[in-house]
Amino acid sequence: MHLLEYYASDHWLARIDARIKLLVTLIVLIMVLSYQGVSFQLLVAALSLTLIMSMKIPWRLFLLRFSEPLLIVLVVLLLKIFFSGHDPLFSFDILGFQLTAYREGLAEGVAIGSRIMAAISLMAVLVYATPFPELMAALSWLKIPRGFIEILLYAYRYIFVLFEEAMVIYQAQKNRLGYANFRNRLSSFGVLTGSLILKAFEQSQTLSTAMVQRGYDGNMPLFQSRPFRSSEIFLSCLVVTAMGILWRI
Amino acid sequence: MKKVKCGFIIALIGGVALPQDAAAMHIAEGLLPFNWAAFWFAVALPFFAWGLYLLKKRSQEDLSFKPLVGLMAAVVFIISCMPIPVPFAGTCSHPCGTGISGILVGPAVSVVITAAALVIQALFLAHGGLSTLGADIVSMGVMGSFTGFLTFRALRSVRVNMAAAAFMAGLFADWATYFMTSVELAAGIRGEAAFLPLFWKVLIAFIPTQLPIGILEGAMTAGMVMLLYKKRPDLLIKMRVIKDREVAVIGAVLIAFTIFFSGVAPTEASKWTGVDEAVIEKIAKEQGREPKEPLINMEQGDLPLFIFLIAGAVGGFAAGYYWRVLITEKGSPRCRGGAERSPETSAKIRGS
Numbered sequence: 001m002h003l004l005e006y007y008a009s010d011h012w013l014a015r016i017d018a019r020i021k022l023l024v025t026l027i028v029l030i031m032v033l034s035y036q037g038v039s040f041q042l043l044v045a046a047l048s049l050t051l052i053m054s055m056k057i058p059w060r061l062f063l064l065r066f067s068e069p070l071l072i073v074l075v076v077l078l079l080k081i082f083f084s085g086h087d088p089l090f091s092f093d094i095l096g097f098q099l100t101a102y103r104e105g106l107a108e109g110v111a112i113g114s115r116i117m118a119a120i121s122l123m124a125v126l127v128y129a130t131p132f133p134e135l136m137a138a139l140s141w142l143k144i145p146r147g148f149i150e151i152l153l154y155a156y157r158y159i160f161v162l163f164e165e166a167m168v169i170y171q172a173q174k175n176r177l178g179y180a181n182f183r184n185r186l187s188s189f190g191v192l193t194g195s196l197i198l199k200a201f202e203q204s205q206t207l208s209t210a211m212v213q214r215g216y217d218g219n220m221p222l223f224q225s226r227p228f229r230s231s232e233i234f235l236s237c238l239v240v241t242a243m244g245i246l247w248r249i
Numbered sequence: 250m251k252k253v254k255c256g257f258i259i260a261l262i263g264g265v266a267l268p269q270d271a272a273a274m275h276i277a278e279g280l281l282p283f284n285w286a287a288f289w290f291a292v293a294l295p296f297f298a299w300g301l302y303l304l305k306k307r308s309q310e311d312l313s314f315k316p317l318v319g320l321m322a323a324v325v326f327i328i329s330c331m332p333i334p335v336p337f338a339g340t341c342s343h344p345c346g347t348g349i350s351g352i353l354v355g356p357a358v359s360v361v362i363t364a365a366a367l368v369i370q371a372l373f374l375a376h377g378g379l380s381t382l383g384a385d386i387v388s389m390g391v392m393g394s395f396t397g398f399l400t401f402r403a404l405r406s407v408r409v410n411m412a413a414a415a416f417m418a419g420l421f422a423d424w425a426t427y428f429m430t431s432v433e434l435a436a437g438i439r440g441e442a443a444f445l446p447l448f449w450k451v452l453i454a455f456i457p458t459q460l461p462i463g464i465l466e467g468a469m470t471a472g473m474v475m476l477l478y479k480k481r482p483d484l485l486i487k488m489r490v491i492k493d494r495e496v497a498v499i500g501a502v503l504i505a506f507t508i509f510f511s512g513v514a515p516t517e518a519s520k521w522t523g524v525d526e527a528v529i530e531k532i533a534k535e536q537g538r539e540p541k542e543p544l545i546n547m548e549q550g551d552l553p554l555f556i557f558l559i560a561g562a563v564g565g566f567a568a569g570y571y572w573r574v575l576i577t578e579k580g581s582p583r584c585r586g587g588a589e590r591s592p593e594t595s596a597k598i599r600g601s
Contacts (some may be wrong), residue, residue: 150315156323
């Protein structure tokens with residue numbers, strides 16, 4: 001859950017308007033996805049990772065965030081190397097079967113892997129430099145339906161509450177040998193998740209009562225964004241143009 | 250054929266030897282090329298729009314519906330972040346949670362719930378991504394929720410037991426999610442290669458973990474539905490999972506069952522012979538060993554009455570003897586720890 005809470009508030013990127021950061025990120029993301037090759041993606045990944053390093057993210061959080069994408073890159077690379085292409089690169093025997101690596105597969109695998117790394121690190125820059133309510137306000141500015149943003153805000157707020165609740169129940173079950181064997185584990189997990197849903201029902205009733213008493217009419221007020229600064233607009237235009245030129249090359 | 254066998258080995262390497270992460274069903278950010286990412290967004294959009302429309306409509310009728318959907322999204326987020334060890338595969342995986350949300354709030358609203366959980370996971374945990382959000386919504390939200398919901402409703406309509414229906418709903422919701430993920434993954438990463446062979450390889454890669462985790466998700470969904478049914482049936486009625494009539498019928502059956510076993514059963518039981526008489530005594534008799542009369546037969550004469558009389562007399566005498574201990578002070582008063590009190594202290598305590 002610590003992954004959800006990290007925000008580099010001291011970094012210069014944190015001072016830029018969330019709408020500009022979101023817009024630039026989405027434009028560069030589309031460039032990354034539509035680029036046919038590796039160099040642009042590797043460049044975006046390198047720039048993003050440099051920015052992340054400058055935000056002084058704790059190493060543990062960094063590794064936690066990137067562990068799953070790296071694993072997926074590895075599996076995709078293996079699948080592509082050994083099952084795509086015609087031009088053999090090398091081959092070896094494993095459990096009596098001959099595995100052959102192909103040159104085209106390696107190229108495709110590296111292209112997909114670099115695309116994943118670029119996209120993941122780009123998103124990480126956005127998230128580490130923007131607090132969640134500001135990000136939601138930026139999504140609202142992009143005309144994402146308000147109802148959906150409200151659901152996101154409720155979910156984000158209650159993830160921590162319900163997670164704590166889940167941990168209390170989990171510890172109580174564990175202390176009573178609820179996870180001693182596979183059968184117990186299954187039954188305890190069912191009770192744990194069922195209790196979470198019961199809690200969610202009860203909390204939603206309490207929450208709506210409290211909100212109605214404070215004038216809730218079915219729509220939540222969102223974070224109010226300040227007007228754009230000309231320097232921010234200039235910087236974003238510069239970044240997008242530079243990236244566009246690199247993408248075209 | 251040889252390649253398929255090799256695919257199985259790679260699947261084992263990918264699925265068993267490597268430590269699988271807790272969010273294996275999400276397609277990672279950047280994995281799909283732009284055209285496929287846009288295609289899956291287009292597929293997800295009508296379901297998402299339908300879900301939002303229903304959400305708006307139902308939240309106008311009930312102001313607590315939107316917070317409830319938000320909290321359900323938090324629950325789905327937490328459920329899909331909880332790793333469960335799969336002993337058969339030696340890996341960790343996690344349930345999707347979309348089967349249960351499909352059953353509880355309906356499949357269309359469940360698509361919105363899934364989308365919310367996926368956005369937060371994509372932004373903060375790097376599970377899935379914004380560019381692959383459409384594909385992840387289609388596999389988890391659309392396939393998972395609709396399969397779970399339709400399975401549950403279809404089985405309930407043919408009077409299948411609620412726990413069994415929930416189990417099958419969770420099972421099929423999970424398997425349908427992974428089936429769709431395999432389609433999306435194979436279509437997205439195949440490049441110039443043929444679709445079907447790669448699809449089978451990806452599907453085989455999922456099998457060691459997802460076959461058992463589907464069964465676990467089924468058991469979990471059944472457990473959750475039954476827990477809600479036992480603790481808060483009113484919520485299931487509110488969510489239109491069950492009807493008042495169903496609760497009334499099941500309640501009536503339970504009452505009739507209780508009355509039968511508390512009233513009729515004991516009288517019936519008195520007519521039945523016990524296992525001692527029916528088996529042991531019968532076989533002993535067949536072997537020529539007749540049971541003898543007991544030395545003290547409690548069922549004969551006034552012996553029990555006499556014993557009760559003696560017990561009453563002894564009990565009454567003991568109670569009468571010790572009653573005085575409660576109402577009279579015996580011996581000199583002592584402080585805690587056994588030290589004797591002085592007369593002055595005793596007088597202070599009595600307040601005299």
